[in-house]
Amino acid sequence: MRHFWQRQATDPVSAGKVAAEAAEMVTWPVPDPTGAAFFDVDNTMIRGASIYHFARGLAKRKLFTTRDLAMFAWGQAAFRLRGSENADHIGSAKETALSFVAGMAVDDLVHLCEEIYDDVMADRIWQGTRTLALAHLDAGQQVWLVTATPVEIAKVIANRLGLTGALGTVAETVDGHYTGRLVGSLLHGPAKAEAVRALALKEGLELANCSAYSDSHNDLPMLTAVGYPHAVNPDGELRERARVGEWPVHDFRTGRKVTLIALPAAAGAGALAGGVAAGMALRRHYRGTA
Secondary structure: OOOHHHHHHOOHHHHHHHHHHHOOOOOOOOOOOOOEEEEOOEOOOEOOOHHHHHHHHHHHOOOOOHHHHHHHHHHHHHHHHHOOOOHHHHHHHHHHHHHHHOOOEHHHHHHHHHHHHHHHHHHHEOHHHHHHHHHHHHOOOEEEEEEEEEHHHHHHHHHHHOOOEEEEEOEEEEOOEEEEEEOOOOOOOHHHHHHHHHHHHHHOOOHHHOEEEEOOHHHHHHHOOOOEEEEEOOOHHHHHHHHHHOOOEEOOOOOOOOOOOOOOHHHHOOOOOOHHHHHHHHHHHHHHHO
16 A cells, blocks of 8 residues: 555656645845935934044043043034034034044054944944835845045945945045045035935936935935935924925934835835044044054
8 A cells, every 4th residue: 555655756747736836936126226325324324423423432442531522522513503514614624634634544443433333333323214225225226325424434334234335535545544635525515416426427327216315404415416315304404395395204213203205116116524523532542652
């Protein structure tokens, strides 16, 4: 007498049909080589200013005094409250920062950025914004951070979050050390939009098929350069612009009603002003250890 399992083994055609009928298709997103998403960093991807968190990390390592940190925090608050992100203010901050970072080793700064991100910044990431970024990655799109923060810090954040890369303020280096000059200028306001356009040309992206996310009206040039602008934790002026333009608004701040509007199909495809303080702290440290 033949056993049941033996009868099954002699009927490969039936077994194949049963297996095929039971199969469930896994749908993978079709890569979208012409689409990308661009995310601002401060108050969009991370709570607060990334350079301030970097300064906190320096203070914890005794490279920055508590008094320095308090003064820096006050300066950052006043900077935002006045809305004084004008060319003269930024230019002055740039010159001051560069005078302190000149001569520093790039590897030392990158190592500190990695340590401080893991220690101070990781738990400050807006998980809602990160989810939006991952949706674009899942859709086969590139995801870039675009920020006035020094590119070394921006790259660490992008790497830790598994994003494509980062566009940030670039300081000139020679033989692995900062010269005290910038390559170009601070990546702020209109400069962000120009960086996005240049990257789109380099990567073969269609800006009409791209998305951008920011909390600030200062990033309107970038937001209006793409087909799908989004407001994240927006300031008053940006919230009003989003309302008029019927842009999606995503607010993840505590105490506010969270508004999540689905990503547009084409966008989701199914889903160194601050550098002054950090530069001063590091410069003091290296002068002391030289």
